[in-house]
Amino acid sequence: MRIVAIFFSILLLGVNLSVRAGSSVTPESAAPGVWQFTFGTPDQTTPMSTRHFEPDVAGLKAMPQCGECPLIPTAEFTDRGVIIRIPLKRDEMIYGLGLQMKDFQMRGTKKLLRVNADPEVNTGDSHAPVPFYVTTEGYGVFVDGARYMTFYLGNKKKKPETMADAVMPPPGEEDGWNSLSWPYERLGMDQESEVIVEVPASKGVRVLIFGGPTMKNAIARYNLYSGGGALPPRWGLGFWYRLRSYATQDEVIAMSEDFRNRNIPCDVLGLEPNWQTHAYSCSYVWADRFPDPKAMIKRLASDHFQVNLWQHAFVNPISPIYESLLPYAGDYQVWGGIVPDFLTPEARRIFGEHLWNECVSLGVSGFKLDECDNSDFMGYYSFPEFSKFPSGVDGEQMHTQFGLRYQDAVLEVYEKAHQRTYGLVRNTGAFAAPYPFVLYSDLYDHRTFINSVAQAGFSGLLWTPEVRHAADNADLIRRLQAVVLSPLAMVNGWYLKSPPWKQIRSDLNVQDVFDPDWEKTEALCRDVINLRMQLVPYLHAAFVRYKQEGIPPFRALVVDYPEDKNVHNLSGQYMIGDHLMAVPVVAGQNTLSVYFPEGRWYDFFTGEVYTGGSHVTIEVPLDRIPLFVKEGTLLPLARVTASTADPESGKLTVRVYGQHPQPFTLYEDGGEYDPSLRAVTLTWDAARQQGELKGGSKRGFYTVEAWTPCGELKN
Numbered sequence: 060m061r062i063v064a065i066f067f068s069i070l071l072l073g074v075n076l077s078v079r080a081g082s083s084v085t086p087e088s089a090a091p092g093v094w095q096f097t098f099g100t101p102d103q104t105t106p107m108s109t110r111h112f113e114p115d116v117a118g119l120k121a122m123p124q125c126g127e128c129p130l131i132p133t134a135e136f137t138d139r140g141v142i143i144r145i146p147l148k149r150d151e152m153i154y155g156l157g158l159q160m161k162d163f164q165m166r167g168t169k170k171l172l173r174v175n176a177d178p179e180v181n182t183g184d185s186h187a188p189v190p191f192y193v194t195t196e197g198y199g200v201f202v203d204g205a206r207y208m209t210f211y212l213g214n215k216k217k218k219p220e221t222m223a224d225a226v227m228p229p230p231g232e233e234d235g236w237n238s239l240s241w242p243y244e245r246l247g248m249d250q251e252s253e254v255i256v257e258v259p260a261s262k263g264v265r266v267l268i269f270g271g272p273t274m275k276n277a278i279a280r281y282n283l284y285s286g287g288g289a290l291p292p293r294w295g296l297g298f299w300y301r302l303r304s305y306a307t308q309d310e311v312i313a314m315s316e317d318f319r320n321r322n323i324p325c326d327v328l329g330l331e332p333n334w335q336t337h338a339y340s341c342s343y344v345w346a347d348r349f350p351d352p353k354a355m356i357k358r359l360a361s362d363h364f365q366v367n368l369w370q371h372a373f374v375n376p377i378s379p380i381y382e383s384l385l386p387y388a389g390d391y392q393v394w395g396g397i398v399p400d401f402l403t404p405e406a407r408r409i410f411g412e413h414l415w416n417e418c419v420s421l422g423v424s425g426f427k428l429d430e431c432d433n434s435d436f437m438g439y440y441s442f443p444e445f446s447k448f449p450s451g452v453d454g455e456q457m458h459t460q461f462g463l464r465y466q467d468a469v470l471e472v473y474e475k476a477h478q479r480t481y482g483l484v485r486n487t488g489a490f491a492a493p494y495p496f497v498l499y500s501d502l503y504d505h506r507t508f509i510n511s512v513a514q515a516g517f518s519g520l521l522w523t524p525e526v527r528h529a530a531d532n533a534d535l536i537r538r539l540q541a542v543v544l545s546p547l548a549m550v551n552g553w554y555l556k557s558p559p560w561k562q563i564r565s566d567l568n569v570q571d572v573f574d575p576d577w578e579k580t581e582a583l584c585r586d587v588i589n590l591r592m593q594l595v596p597y598l599h600a601a602f603v604r605y606k607q608e609g610i611p612p613f614r615a616l617v618v619d620y621p622e623d624k625n626v627h628n629l630s631g632q633y634m635i636g637d638h639l640m641a642v643p644v645v646a647g648q649n650t651l652s653v654y655f656p657e658g659r660w661y662d663f664f665t666g667e668v669y670t671g672g673s674h675v676t677i678e679v680p681l682d683r684i685p686l687f688v689k690e691g692t693l694l695p696l697a698r699v700t701a702s703t704a705d706p707e708s709g710k711l712t713v714r715v716y717g718q719h720p721q722p723f724t725l726y727e728d729g730g731e732y733d734p735s736l737r738a739v740t741l742t743w744d745a746a747r748q749q750g751e752l753k754g755g756s757k758r759g760f761y762t763v764e765a766w767t768p769c770g771e772l773k774n
């Protein structure tokens with residue numbers, strides 16, 4: 060009997076060992092330049108199995124070839140789940156993993172990718188964790204799990220097999236406490252290492268490898284595999300203002316008139332929670348303070364304002380959709396409301412039909428999807444990880460999917476109506492590039508907000524460093540300067556009565572006590588917003604490339620200059636399209652050290668020229684926004700108009716930077732659901748010192764009013 064038992068244990072041990080040993084599999088082709096490795100039996104619900112958008116195969120085919128799969132991941136199975144190992148080379152730098160507001164280059168760190176609305180600590184918690192990273196070796200890795208995965212990014216090493224392999228401390232460093240670098244575990248960049256990913260509670264997982272050959276190609280490939288980047292309607296690129304939560308219909312109209320009377324451009328007005336009868340949780344029914352929302356929206360539209368409505372997904376019992384949603388909701392409630400299971404088509408349909416009837420059919424052009432990011436760590440505002448949903452997922456899986464599937468529910472309304480939208484969301488995740496929703500946060504550190512613009516671009520995300528209150532007027536101006544150089548230029552005045560330039564102190568603002576100098580502050584703010592309006596055609600062109608080629612419109616310098624070690628840790632500077640480099644400043648900064656990568660760069664405002672490969676300290680008085688133009692650029696600037704709907708905004712001044720600028724392509728976009736996007740190309744004849752605009756439609760939205768040689772040509 061004993062012998063039989065021993066025999067069986069040996070057998071079991073054998074089985075166990077063979078399952079647990081590291082295993083590798085042969086890659087399959089998932090798309091051109093994308094390889095898929097399937098280890099074990101992947102979970103049923105993952106980002107890949109629930110995706111809303113199909114890969115843009117034509118876009119992927121049109122990309123440069125990237126050769127063989129650049130690396131082979133391996134897997135191990137444990138009682139805790141699956142462990143994936145991906146090799147790392149010496150000096151290889153790692154970026155991405157979604158919106159990591161407080162981080163940038165991540166090699167040497169550990170990140171637990173957990174959805175958290177208050178990511179105060181740099182541990183991987185995020186509004187938008189994404190299990191995708193890229194490296195300076197020019198490839199990307201995606202782990203297709205819906206669990207909270209942990210990424211050990213080159214900081215773990217197994218013990219040696221024998222004493223002979225042990226690494227002894229170098230002479231003089233025997234006292235480990237004195238060694239600052241702790242070289243044994245926290246491997247230096249100058250050694251080979253590996254990324255280890257633990258996927259908990261799973262019996263298998265898919266891993267996708269995105270080929271390069273450059274980091275920019277790898278990101279573009281990921282974005283095209285996601286379905287291509289989002290293209291906002293032109294109005295989405297104008298200026299946005301959100302009114303206080305308790306604003307009434309009359310106040311909204313008055314605010315719209317004030318913007319027009321004060322000559323402050325504005326395209327979108329946002330209404331905050333209390334447009335509804337019940338907001339926490341939501342009824343999605345207009346409150347009495349809006350006696351005739353249809354008339355209001357019509358009136359605003361006649362003055363070229365779009366309306367965006369705040370909401371979250373937790374449905375209050377007074378909502379007309381509560382009862383029909385009950386069977387399609389999770390088993391825990393939030394703020395007394397139910398949590399729709401947006402993984403089910405039924406929940407998306409019921410929710411979407413109501414939004415159509417109550418809001419979108421009236422002309423509401425988009426939504427701000429709040430509170431979908433596990434707002435539970437600082438309060439009690441979300442569903443627990445052990446929740447159960449009718450689709451079969453638990454709360455943890457739902458958290459990594461919630462923002463995406465919530466966006467699906469809203470997007471389906473606009474898709475059905477053949478309308479484009481642009482809005483905001485506080486949680487998103489994998490394959491998010493095609494979603495026309497921009498991330499924001501209640502955290503408010505300005506430096507962190509600026510860093511996030513570049514950081515978001517590694518993983519197919521868009522981020523706005525929105526302006527709310529400010530410590531003083533300088534802080535307000537600096538914040539506004541940064542936000543106009545981001546994917547969504549917005550002031551979120553949800554707790555102010557008047558715009559912050561009238562009174563920065565919210566206690567006085569709500570009492571209508573204006574700053575004695577408010578008109579001066581307003582003038583400064585107007586200038587900053589005007590800059591945004593000038594940049595709309597350029598930004599729109601950058602977004603078209605995002606849609607068609609997957610290249611993020613806002614991206615860190617390391618994406619464009621991976622060979623330049625000076626930019627490997629540079630998070631405060633970023634490219635906007637291919638030609639502009641922004642270096643936003645925080646209040647209190649009087650000087651700024653700017654790094655110029657290769658080539659020559661012109662100051663947007665003064666025309667001063669800087670040579671690449673150098674750090675330069677520049678003065679930054681309050682009215683100076685550090686914005687630089689790369690040599691060889693034709694930069695189209697629009698006439699400043701009250702809104703992007705004004706046809707005058709198609710009248711351009713084209714700035715000519717350098718002797719032989721490249722042609723520049725911008726696009727006519729009539730705002731249709733599937734825009735035909737007629738290309739308009741600007742070219743410059745250096746010999747004749749003359750520019751030409753070619754293409755576009757017969758009636759031509761764009762015309763050039765002036766060609767302005769800038770920089771040295773001027774002198």
Ligand code: GAL
Pocket residue numbers: 304331332369429430500501551553
């Ligand atoms: C927060 C959101 C703010 C504002 C507020 C209204 O969750 O981040 O931007 O909308 O709710 O209650």
